[in-house]
Amino acid sequence: MKEKIKQILPIFFFIVIIVFPLITNARSGCCSWHGGVCGCSCCDGTPLSATCAPYYPECGGGYYNPSPIPSCPSMSYYDSLSDSCKCYTGYVVSGDKCVSADQLCRDQYGVMAKYNSLYNQCECFVGYVFGEDAIGRNQCISEDDWCHNKYGYNSGYNILTDKCECKSGYEFTVKSGGVLKCESCFSKYGLYSSYNYVDKKCECDEGYILGDNGCVIQQKTITCPLNSTLIGDQCFCDSGYIASGSSCITYTQNCQNKYGPNSYGDKQYCYCSSGYEFNSDKTSCIKSIICPINSTKVGQNCICNEGFVFKDGRCISHTDDCRIVFGDHVVGREGQPGLNNSTCDCEEGYVWNSSKTACVQIEPVSTSIVTIKPVTNTTKVILENKNQEGSIVAQTIEVKNISDDKLINSSTTEYQQEGIKKENTQNWFAKTLGLIHILLLRLFK
Numbered sequence: 001m002k003e004k005i006k007q008i009l010p011i012f013f014f015i016v017i018i019v020f021p022l023i024t025n026a027r028s029g030c031c032s033w034h035g036g037v038c039g040c041s042c043c044d045g046t047p048l049s050a051t052c053a054p055y056y057p058e059c060g061g062g063y064y065n066p067s068p069i070p071s072c073p074s075m076s077y078y079d080s081l082s083d084s085c086k087c088y089t090g091y092v093v094s095g096d097k098c099v100s101a102d103q104l105c106r107d108q109y110g111v112m113a114k115y116n117s118l119y120n121q122c123e124c125f126v127g128y129v130f131g132e133d134a135i136g137r138n139q140c141i142s143e144d145d146w147c148h149n150k151y152g153y154n155s156g157y158n159i160l161t162d163k164c165e166c167k168s169g170y171e172f173t174v175k176s177g178g179v180l181k182c183e184s185c186f187s188k189y190g191l192y193s194s195y196n197y198v199d200k201k202c203e204c205d206e207g208y209i210l211g212d213n214g215c216v217i218q219q220k221t222i223t224c225p226l227n228s229t230l231i232g233d234q235c236f237c238d239s240g241y242i243a244s245g246s247s248c249i250t251y252t253q254n255c256q257n258k259y260g261p262n263s264y265g266d267k268q269y270c271y272c273s274s275g276y277e278f279n280s281d282k283t284s285c286i287k288s289i290i291c292p293i294n295s296t297k298v299g300q301n302c303i304c305n306e307g308f309v310f311k312d313g314r315c316i317s318h319t320d321d322c323r324i325v326f327g328d329h330v331v332g333r334e335g336q337p338g339l340n341n342s343t344c345d346c347e348e349g350y351v352w353n354s355s356k357t358a359c360v361q362i363e364p365v366s367t368s369i370v371t372i373k374p375v376t377n378t379t380k381v382i383l384e385n386k387n388q389e390g391s392i393v394a395q396t397i398e399v400k401n402i403s404d405d406k407l408i409n410s411s412t413t414e415y416q417q418e419g420i421k422k423e424n425t426q427n428w429f430a431k432t433l434g435l436i437h438i439l440l441l442r443l444f445k
Contacts, residue, residue, distance in 0.1 A: 030042075030049070030051070030083060031043065031044075031046065031048070031052065032082050032084040033084050034046045039059075040059035072085030072086075073085065073098055074097060074098065075088050075091045075099075076088065076091070090102070090117070092115075101117070102114050105123075108122060109122055109138065109139050110133070110139040110140045110141075112128045112139075112140035113125075113139075124140035127142060127143055128140040128141060128142055129146050131145065131146040131149055133145075143159075144156050147165075150180075151166070151172070151180055151181055152182045154167050154170040154182040154183070155167065155170075166182035168197060169185070169197075170182040170184055170185075170195075171183065171184075171185065171202045173188050185203075188202060189202055189204065189214040189215045190215050191215075192214075192215040192216075192217070220233060222234075225246060225247050225248055226248065227241045227248040228241070251264075251266050251267060252264040258270060259283070259285050262275075262285040262287075272285035272288075275288050289302065292313060292314045292315050293314070294316075294317075295308070302315075310340060311324070318332030318333050318334060318335075318342035319331050320332075321342040322344035326358055327359070328359075329347045329359040329361070330344050330346060330347065330359050331344070331347055332344050332345070333345075346359035349362055350362065
């Protein structure tokens with residue numbers, strides 16, 4: 001007996017292991033296409049199938065009684081575990097048949113729709129979104145079309161920002177009811193507006209400001225500077241004034257800005273003040289150089305004319321130059337060239353004194369006339385004159401004592417005294433001859 005039990009137990013466990021899961025699976029898959037099991041029938045009222053009935057003995061179905069596999073529609077297969085037909089991958093139930101999931105999505109949302117098996121739903125291809133088409137159907141439309149539907153034709157989709165934006169030259173505008181639309185600057189702000197492509201916004205043109213009704217002309221408040229008058233919308237300097245930057249200044253102020261404080265001007269020209277003159281570059285007024293009489297201005301220097309020398313700020317003749325040193329009765333002439341000096345001589349009838357410091361007159365002799373050989377006594381005297389620049393120039397003056405066939409007083413020089421003695425001797429001899437002549441005449445009478 002025990003041996004028979006041992007032989008039956010393995011068979012019993014095998015039956016339990018095999019049959020019990022089938023019973024469980026069969027029960028869980030019954031009426032899967034009819035809303036599940038409700039009591040002793042399917043929830044939609046369909047009676048339990050012959051496959052499911054044995055698993056519900058309380059409904060009088062008896063024990064497990066396998067039945068033939070039911071036939072399934074095209075593109076599906078029978079799943080014995082669920083006791084139902086299931087569509088192949090890529091297909092879904094549509095009515096009582098299996099159809100392509102992609103085709104089903106295209107039929108519902110257009111050609112740009114596809115089936116997402118992971119989420120078991122339809123979706124649009126990249127670049128397309130669900131939206132209304134031209135006739136109001138919910139379709140997969142382009143992102144630009146979706147933006148057009150929402151903000152108008154002048155909008156577009158920006159894939160970088162993943163949002164709708166107005167096209168260049170257009171700006172979002174709140175319309176009636178709070179609806180946003182993309183409109184041009186002209187439509188939004190009027191004719192005196194334009195689009196700033198750098199800042200990507202509409203702006204009023206120059207001279208206009210944004211008002212309640214768009215861009216309107218800007219009312220200018222013009223304040224003119226001192227010494228000017230507003231004419232129209234511009235400021236003009238008054239008579240006697242000239243524009244300098246944002247100010248009106250006098251003509252003299254304008255000249256002084258250019259040539260310095262020692263200048264003045266009128267409407268046409270600028271001048272240097274008295275005692276001043278333009279420099280060589282005509283860029284400023286410098287103090288004028290006033291040349292003395294008998295001189296000529298050369299550049300910025302004064303040069304004495306021919307026959308004159310520069311001394312103590314004046315150009316004087318050579319004679320005046322000599323007389324400053326030796327007094328009157330002196331005549332002068334040009335000295336060595338380029339040394340600004342003079343050569344001095346005594347006037348006719350005058351000779352140098354013994355110290356050669358002045359010219360003295362030759363005293364006439366009343367007794368007789370004596371012819372004397374020329375006597376010349378020459379002395380050189382150095383004068384120091386200052387030139388135009390104030391430096392001292394050594395001046396050599398040659399002074400001469402000339403007596404050529406002149407009457408000379410016997411008391412003047414040794415030579416003259418000797419002549420006087422000869423004259424006295426001659427006079428005595430002449431007187432003696434005269435007396436002898438008179439005596440001879442009387443005797444021969």
